[in-house]
Amino acid sequence: MLRVSGNLTVNRDLQAFGTLRAQGDGFDVRAVGRGRSASLRGTAGGVTVLADTELQAPFRTVARIEGTDIRGTLSLERGVNFTLVTAGETARGSLDGERLNATGRIDLAALRPLLGKRT
Known part of the structure; x- marks a missing residue:
């Protein structure tokens, strides 16, 4: 079963704000918008992925x-x-x-x- 929660907004200036989380069978992923940057943190099958990006x-x-x-x-x-x-x-x-x-x-x-x- 997939569960998604949170609120993440991206505006026309490519600024992101908020948090979105998705969880399911064996995985957990969270995306966070911090204005001109965003990050992704997730785990699946014992592997953790961490990513950060500039939105410009x-x-x-x-x-x-x-x-x-x-x-x-x-x-x-x-x-x-x-x-x-x-x-x-x-x-x-x-x-x-x-x-x-x-x-x-x-x-x-x-x-x-x-x-x-x-x-």
Whole structure:
């Protein structure tokens, strides 16, 4: 069963105010608007995701995953720019239209906790 509560408003100037929470079978997510910034905190399957973003250019966003060996940053400025670190391996790059430029590598085994258990 999905339960949603709270009140989150985004105005024309892209300012967000309030809190919205969604809970269900095995997950709990909360979004909070603080004017020109917003945050997301959630847990699912023992993994916690924390993300903060600026609601103005360049829309700098930082996301972190706990319960796994993953962390990363993401920004939107002349395309999507990212850095992803998994188990000590780092990949960096950008995506602009159909052009993808990336260097480095990641440890795919570090992604296992995100997949959950399958029976």
